[in-house]
Amino acid sequence: xxxxxxxxxxxxxxxxxxxxxxxxxxxxxxxxxxxxxxxxxxxxxxxxxxxxxxxxxxxxxxxxxxxxxxxxxxxxxxxxxxxxxxxxxxxxxxxxxxxxxxxxxxxxxxxxxxxxxxxxxxxxxxxxxxxxxxxxxxxxxxxxxxxxxxxxxxxxxxxxxxxxxxxxxxxxxxxxxxxxxxxxxxxxxxxxxxxxxxxxxxxxxxxxxxxxxxxxxxxxxxxxxxxxxxxxxxxxxxxxxxxxxxxxxxxxxxxxxxxxxxxxxxxxxxxxxxxxxxxxxxxxxxxxxxxxxxxxxxxxxxxxxxxxxxxxxxxxxxxxxxxxxxxxxxxxxxxxxxxxxxxxxxxxxxxxxxxxxxxxxxxxxxxxxxxxxxxxxxxxxxxxxxxxxxxxxxxxxxxxxxxxxxxxxxxxxxxxxxxxxxxxxxxxxxxxxxxxxxxxxxxxxxxxxxxxxxxxxxxxxxxxxxx
Ligand SMILES: Cc1cc2nc3c(=O)[nH]c(=O)nc-3n(C[C@H](O)[C@H](O)[C@H](O)COP(=O)(O)OP(=O)(O)OC[C@H]3O[C@@H](n4cnc5c(N)ncnc54)[C@H](O)[C@@H]3O)c2cc1C
Numbered sequence: 001x002x003x004x005x006x007x008x009x010x011x012x013x014x015x016x017x018x019x020x021x022x023x024x025x026x027x028x029x030x031x032x033x034x035x036x037x038x039x040x041x042x043x044x045x046x047x048x049x050x051x052x053x054x055x056x057x058x059x060x061x062x063x064x065x066x067x068x069x070x071x072x073x074x075x076x077x078x079x080x081x082x083x084x085x086x087x088x089x090x091x092x093x094x095x096x097x098x099x100x101x102x103x104x105x106x107x108x109x110x111x112x113x114x115x116x117x118x119x120x121x122x123x124x125x126x127x128x129x130x131x132x133x134x135x136x137x138x139x140x141x142x143x144x145x146x147x148x149x150x151x152x153x154x155x156x157x158x159x160x161x162x163x164x165x166x167x168x169x170x171x172x173x174x175x176x177x178x179x180x181x182x183x184x185x186x187x188x189x190x191x192x193x194x195x196x197x198x199x200x201x202x203x204x205x206x207x208x209x210x211x212x213x214x215x216x217x218x219x220x221x222x223x224x225x226x227x228x229x230x231x232x233x234x235x236x237x238x239x240x241x242x243x244x245x246x247x248x249x250x251x252x253x254x255x256x257x258x259x260x261x262x263x264x265x266x267x268x269x270x271x272x273x274x275x276x277x278x279x280x281x282x283x284x285x286x287x288x289x290x291x292x293x294x295x296x297x298x299x300x301x302x303x304x305x306x307x308x309x310x311x312x313x314x315x316x317x318x319x320x321x322x323x324x325x326x327x328x329x330x331x332x333x334x335x336x337x338x339x340x341x342x343x344x345x346x347x348x349x350x351x352x353x354x355x356x357x358x359x360x361x362x363x364x365x366x367x368x369x370x371x372x373x374x375x376x377x378x379x380x381x382x383x384x385x386x387x388x389x390x391x392x393x394x395x396x397x398x399x400x401x402x403x404x405x406x407x408x409x410x411x412x413x414x415x416x417x418x419x420x421x422x423x424x425x426x427x428x429x430x431x432x433x434x435x436x437x438x439x440x441x442x443x444x445x446x447x448x449x450x451x452x453x454x455x456x457x458x459x460x461x462x463x464x465x466x467x
Contacts, residue, residue, distance in 0.1 A: 011035065013344070014148065014163040016138045016176050020114075021316030021333040022169030023121035027071040028341035030128035037161070038130055039150055041137030041170075046119050056199065057230045057238050058117070059084065059217065059327030060110040061414040067334035073124040077117055081110035082231040088216035091384055094278050098216060099392070103399070107415045109217070109327065111230040138170065141179040143311045165350055166312040167340070169333075172301060174318035180308045187304025193323055193376070195225075196259055197242045197296050200289040202282045204235035211282050212237070219379055220276050224248050224256040226380040227276055239283060241268075241290075242298075242380070265291045298323045300369050306362065307354035315340055320365035325375040326413060328368050332420070336361055367424035371413060386442075391434040393444055398456060405460040406430060418467035426460070433459055 011034045015022045018040035026036045060068075060081065068074040085108050086100035101107060126132060136150040136159060148166060150159045168176030180186055205211040210231060212218065218229040218237070224244060229237040243262060247255040255261070262271050265287025272280040280286070301321040307313040316333030339360055343353040382388040398406040409427030412418055437452055 011344075012037075012164050013167060014039070014161065014165065015167045015169055016148075017041075017168070017170035017174075017318070018118075018122060018125075018132055018134070019169060019171060019316075020118060020121065020330050021337055022167075023118060023125045024067060024071055024334055025167060025169060025315065025337040025341060026125040026130035026132070027073075027121065027128045028337055029344065030125065030130040031071070032341065032345050034344075036125075036130040038125070038132045039136040039138060039148075039161070040132065040134050041153060042134065044122070044132070044134040045115060046122060049115075056114045057111045057232055058114050058330050059230065060112045060117075061327065061331050063328070063417055064331035064334045065110070066417060067338050070338060071121070071124055071128075073120045076120045077112055078110070080116055080233040081112045082233055083215050084109050084111055084217045084230070085215050086217070087379075088213055088218045089384055090218060090220045090276075090278055092222065092275070098213075102411055102415055107411060108215075109414060111217075111232065113232060138175045138179075141166065141176065141312070143179075143183055143308060146311065165310060168312060168314040168318040169316055170318050172299075172317040172321035174314060176312060177303075177314055177318050180312055180314075184305065184308050186306075187302070189302045191300045191302070193298040193300070193373075194246070195242055195244050195298055195376075197240050197298065197324075198290060199293050200239040200241060200283050200286060202229060202237035202239055202279075203284065208235065210235050210237075220279060221380050221382075221384050222275050223381055225258075227279060228379070229279075237282075239279070242376075259295055300373065302366070302369070306358045307351070310350035310354065313340070313354040313357065320362075320369060322365075322369040322372045323376060324372070325379055326368065326372040328372060328413065328420075332365060332368050335364075335417075364420040367420040368413070371409070371420070371424055371427070387438070390438050390441065390444070391431075394434055394438055394447075395430070397444060398452075401453065402456050402460070404462045406456055407463060412467075416467060418463070422467065426463075429459060 013029055013034055013036055015026055015036060015038040018038045022038055026038045030036045065074060068077055085105065086098050089097045089099060101109060122132060135152045135154055137153055138148055139151045140149045146163050147160050148163055150161065151157065152159070166176060168174050170176055181188060202211055214231045220227040225242055227239055227241050229239045231237050244256060244258040246260050247258045249255060257271050262268055268286055268290040272286060299321065300323060303319060306319045315336040317329060322329050340357045343357045347353045395408050399408055409423060409430060412423035412427065413420065433455065437447065437455065441447060
C-alpha cells in the first residue's frame, strides 16, 4: 500500500547504527521525504558477509511483519522465512509434543536470518534515498555544537559530522546513550539475568533436508536451563543453549549445570549426553561450536528518559534491551520505528515529537520486558508441567468459546498489534482466572462450563474491536 508523505524541505535526521532498527527507520523517514544519514560502526555486510557466516536467526511476528510491510521489504524477507507453528517440546524421557502457538496456520511465527534481514533492510533504505555510511563508529557528541565525532575502525581515522537530531539505533551497548547520560539524567539501570547463552548448529540431514521437524521452534526445557532450536532456510537449525552463569540448586537439591561448570567442549558433550540426548547426534560439531562461539550475556535495560531535548532520541535495544524469551526485541524495535516516524512526521516541534514517542512507547517497552522475563520461566520450567498443560488446554478452550474476550497472552503479543501494556494487563487477569478455574481439577471434563462461561463474562470485558 503506498504511504502518503508530507513533503517538507530540509528535514534532516542522523541515525547512529544501521542494524535492524536503524535501517528500518531510515527507510520509513526517507520514504516520507526526509534527508537521512546513517552511520554504522561495522563494514557493509552486503560486501563482506555477516557475522562471520554464522546463521543466527530471529522469530518475526505480526508486529515486525507489519512494520516490514510498511517499509516494503516484507516479500523478500518472507521468501526465505521458515514458518514455526508452535513449540516442539522435547521431554527428558525423549518423547516430543507440538504445542501450537495459535488457532491454525494463520497464527504462526517466522524464523528469519538476521544477516539476510539486515541486508534486505539496507537495500530498501538505500532505495528509499537514505545515505548509508559504513565504518563510522560514534565516539563522542557535542550536543551544544550539534556535532558528532565518528571513528573508522579500520585505521582509527576521526571524522566530524554536524546534525540536527541524532537517533540512537546503536543497540544495547549504545554509545549515544552513554553520551546522553553524561549530560542529562536518564535513569539507566541494567538488570542481568544471571544466565547466558551459546549458539550451536544442527546441519542438514544426509539427504540435504531438515534433520528434525522444520516448522517448529524446538525446546528442551530442563528446569533451570534449556536449549532451543530455530530452523533456517538453508535446512540448518541454530541451537541456543541457555545456562545459569553460576551453579544454582536444582529442585532435587543437586546443582544445575552452569557456564562456570560446563567450560570445555568435553563438558558440553557430557551435559548433552545426560540432558539433551536426542539433540546430541544432531550437532556433530558440538565441541567446536561450544569452544569457538562466545557466551552472550542476557540483561534488561531500563531507562526513565529516552530523549535529550530536540537533539537526540533512542530506539530499539538502545532504549530498552530485553531478554530474548518472547522473541520480541526486534519486533518491538520495529514498532518503535513506525511510531517514531509517525510522531516526527506529525510535528515540526522535534522535542514534542520525541516526548510523544517516549510517552507512547516506554510503558509498552516495560510491559514486553516483563513478559519476556516471565517467558523464560515458562519455557525452561513450565511447558512440561501438568498444571501448566491443563491451564493451557483451558486457555485454548476459552479462546474458542469467547474469542472477543479471551485471547491468550501469547497471541495478544505475537499475532495482534494491541499495545503490549494492554496485553500484559489482560494476560494477568486471564492467568488468575485459569489458575482459579483449574484448581482441584485434573481434567477439563470435570469443569462446570456454565459457571466457567459466566465467570469469563463477568471478569473480562470484550476487547476493543481493533485490538
Ligand atoms: C540470543 C538472542 C535471540 C534473540 N531472538 C529474537 C527473536 O527471536 N525475535 C526478536 O524479535 N528479537 C530477538 N532478539 C532481540 C533482537 O536481536 C534485538 O532486539 C534487535 O537486534 C534490536 O535491534 P537494534 O537495531 O535496536 O540493535 P542491533 O540489532 O544491535 O543494531 C545496532 C547496530 O548499531 C551498530 N553500532 C553499535 N555501536 C555503534 C557505534 N558506536 N556507531 C555506529 N554504529 C554502532 C551495531 O554495529 C549494529 O549494527 C534476540 C536477541 C538475542 C541476544
